[in-house]
Amino acid sequence: MNLLILIALLAFTTAGYGQDILKIRAGIIGLDTSHATAFAETLNKGLKKAENVPLFEGVKVVAAVAQGSKDIESSISRVADYTRIVRGLGVEIVDSIEELVKRVDVVFLESNDGRVHFEQLKPLLAARKPVFIDKPLGGNLVDVIRILDAAKKSKVPLFCSSSLRFSQTTQAVRRGSLGRVLSAETFSPANLEPTHTDLYWYGVHGCEALFTVMGTGCETVKRGTTSDGKIEVTGVWQGGRVGVFREENGKDRAGYGGKARGEKGEAIVGTFDGYDVLLSEIVKMFRGGPSPVSLDEMLELYAFMEAADESKRRGGAVVNVQEVIAKARAVVAARP
Numbered sequence: 001m002n003l004l005i006l007i008a009l010l011a012f013t014t015a016g017y018g019q020d021i022l023k024i025r026a027g028i029i030g031l032d033t034s035h036a037t038a039f040a041e042t043l044n045k046g047l048k049k050a051e052n053v054p055l056f057e058g059v060k061v062v063a064a065v066a067q068g069s070k071d072i073e074s075s076i077s078r079v080a081d082y083t084r085i086v087r088g089l090g091v092e093i094v095d096s097i098e099e100l101v102k103r104v105d106v107v108f109l110e111s112n113d114g115r116v117h118f119e120q121l122k123p124l125l126a127a128r129k130p131v132f133i134d135k136p137l138g139g140n141l142v143d144v145i146r147i148l149d150a151a152k153k154s155k156v157p158l159f160c161s162s163s164l165r166f167s168q169t170t171q172a173v174r175r176g177s178l179g180r181v182l183s184a185e186t187f188s189p190a191n192l193e194p195t196h197t198d199l200y201w202y203g204v205h206g207c208e209a210l211f212t213v214m215g216t217g218c219e220t221v222k223r224g225t226t227s228d229g230k231i232e233v234t235g236v237w238q239g240g241r242v243g244v245f246r247e248e249n250g251k252d253r254a255g256y257g258g259k260a261r262g263e264k265g266e267a268i269v270g271t272f273d274g275y276d277v278l279l280s281e282i283v284k285m286f287r288g289g290p291s292p293v294s295l296d297e298m299l300e301l302y303a304f305m306e307a308a309d310e311s312k313r314r315g316g317a318v319v320n321v322q323e324v325i326a327k328a329r330a331v332v333a334a335r336p
């Protein structure tokens with residue numbers, strides 16, 4: 001199927017927008033997040049917007065399974081409404097992932113509960129279906145490593161990302177607009193879910209923006225609190241570069257945002273530019289392109305957040321990121 005998707009991409013880039021291209025059938029697993037309805041809305045109705053045609057033409061959500069969390073009420077309570085919405089967009093609701101796999105070429109793994117992702121992913125990798133996994137990648141770092149190891153072994157295209165990674169200003173810094181980034185600060189909401197590593201549930205948005213501009217190479221993490229009692233996590237990167245994530249406070253840190261400082265000046269980063277900036281990157285991969293986020297960067301991002309929890313457990317001590325990864329890998333090795 002990957003070869004066919006690549007052929008479709010080549011046909012798309014050489015043909016006019018009005019010509020037919022190979023249709024890519026997308027499926028959704030998990031109807032407990034607004035991301036699922038947003039993606040389905042754009043792909044199944046959004047082509048009425050001319051600017052969306054080159055980005056999304058040929059990809060349509062055709063089936064979904066409402067399998068998600070069994071014990072997180074904030075997720076469970078959304079399923080009925082979101083099921084109604086996607087059904088109204090022409091999406092068939094099926095009873096199992098096995099049934100979904102028969103009907104689709106690519107998959108959005110949207111379950112809001114990261115703890116269920118590994119089991120949901122297994123049949124998709126076995127069927128060699130390219131997958132986008134919505135945040136959080138897993139419930140803890142052990143889950144994350146199991147998923148990334150399985151992806152590496154299968155060689156099936158896969159990535160997980162917050163939409164904040166692909167905001168215009170953040171990507172400009174990523175591409176070098178400031179030269180080498182020397183330091184950065186980002187903020188976002190950080191609502192907690194007791195079943196997950198603290199920042200995985202929502203703080204991942206601001207942390208992902210931080211990693212987008214800082215890149216890999218974070219060595220140590222220290223968690224504390226801001227002067228107004230919010231979460232503050234400081235990472236030290238190779239070469240002494242410093243990146244800081246703070247929980248938003250609705251005042252001087254309202255919503256999503258931040259700043260990066262580089263050799264050529266400063267820039268605003270970490271803003272929210274909507275879901276379509278992420279969706280366009282997902283579609284590029286579904287059409288045969290590479291994952292826009294490496295497995296190594298996904299691992300380090302989630303290890304950064306896990307190290308923040310470890311620092312909290314140690315009373316705010318500095319924690320080595322590689323030690324946290326090694327500890328989680330030991331658990332995976334003991335319980336494959």
